[in-house]
Amino acid sequence: MIAAKRQLIANALLTGTGAEIALAVDTDGLRSGMRLWFADLDERHGPVAELKPHGLKSHRVRLTFGNFSGAVIRQIAQAPVEDQQLARALVSSIGPEHEVSIHGQDLADWTVASGSFQLQAVVRHVEGPDTDEAIRRTCQEVIVPVMAAMAELIGYDILETETAEAMPAYEGAVHPANVARRERNPRNRLLCIRLHGDKCAVCGIDPRQVYGAGIGIVEVHHLEPLANLAEPRPYDPACDLIPLCPNCHRAVHTRRPIPLDISELRRCMEDAGA
Ligand SMILES: [Zn+2]
Ligand SMILES: [Zn+2]
Structure with a gap:
């Protein structure tokens, strides 16, 4: 993946979530996928979004929690109601064409109650899923709002520039x-x-x-x-x-x-x- 595109995605994630995101491109085999997580938590201690080619023209996005996410999940359990509403609204803002589902839960009132939380979506593209453009689109349309929802639940602070x-x-x-x-x-x-x-x-x-x-x-x-x-x-x-x-x-x-x-x-x- 071209470095410039990678930078673009990292910027979109930083702007949308207010948190630094780490990003790894998976180039195993011919098809490229991607994994993203909050840089300060690392991959094992928080939510990880994974993008993978799915069929001929789609991406499957899956958000799961790393094996050592207990502390973050306890923190999320204490998120104020308003933050939970914003998190749900962010996930709901993803178009129905992307078939978002949350394992065992209703999209209208989901919560992150345990490390087995799993969100999934499918993004269909006109061209193949291995292009930079397809990866950028999947990030913009699904991964950015999903990671923003997680950032809201975790409670990443907003940098106050003015008082x-x-x-x-x-x-x-x-x-x-x-x-x-x-x-x-x-x-x-x-x-x-x-x-x-x-x-x-x-x-x-x-x-x-x-x-x-x-x-x-x-x-x-x-x-x-x-x-x-x-x-x-x-x-x-x-x-x-x-x-x-x-x-x-x-x-x-x-x-x-x-x-x-x-x-x-x-x-x-x-x-x-x-
Ligand atoms: Zn105003
Ligand atoms: Zn104006």
């Missing part, structure tokens, strides 16, 4: 630090983009079309209906997150503590003649 404390404190159902955490979580971002695409929900710009495919700077905005403080509803990662370009995101947060609604910002833009 959430910069936001003023206020009374409300949802703590602003929670909202900021959701907006910066790479797994929430991945889910948001998978579900809603890369285009800004206000101005329609796709930063990657403006700056190039390598500059994916679309941000995630959390749509918690803060105005409706009397009746907070549980956070739903699938519909509470929308993609915004950095400008529009900055603009909605010019009003605090309750950000502008996207329709309000659109109206401002119309009034300004944009």
Whole structure:
């Protein structure tokens, strides 16, 4: 596999999961497969995703746990409900054509309860599964969201580049630090983009079309209906997150503590003649 493609996959995994991923290409025989795991855990102490050619035009992806994963599985058992919901939403974001299944469990409410956890998917390609393009596609469509789900359950920390404390404190159902955490979580971002695409929900710009495919700077905005403080509803990662370009995101947060609604910002833009 070309080194550049390998780098591309490693980057997609790092961006989507927020964790460093180790990757080994299996070149036993003629057909190339791949194994991926969290670099800090090594292959035996955590989840491992394995990609293998399957039939003439498919890949089979399987996620299992290494033999010494007890500590990680205990840690996953303590994952907050919200993290579990995001993990399930990430797995559910994989298209039905890839036939995701979790051994002995329902896709709607699975948990990682033991080391025998096993997730499987099949990715069909138009051309043979041994091409770099096929491997890249399988990673993007299945392995990235699956590993992101695992990263969320394990609880890889999000690198805080800016301080959430910069936001003023206020009374409300949802703590602003929670909202900021959701907006910066790479797994929430991945889910948001998978579900809603890369285009800004206000101005329609796709930063990657403006700056190039390598500059994916679309941000995630959390749509918690803060105005409706009397009746907070549980956070739903699938519909509470929308993609915004950095400008529009900055603009909605010019009003605090309750950000502008996207329709309000659109109206401002119309009034300004944009
Ligand atoms: Zn925008
Ligand atoms: Zn926001």
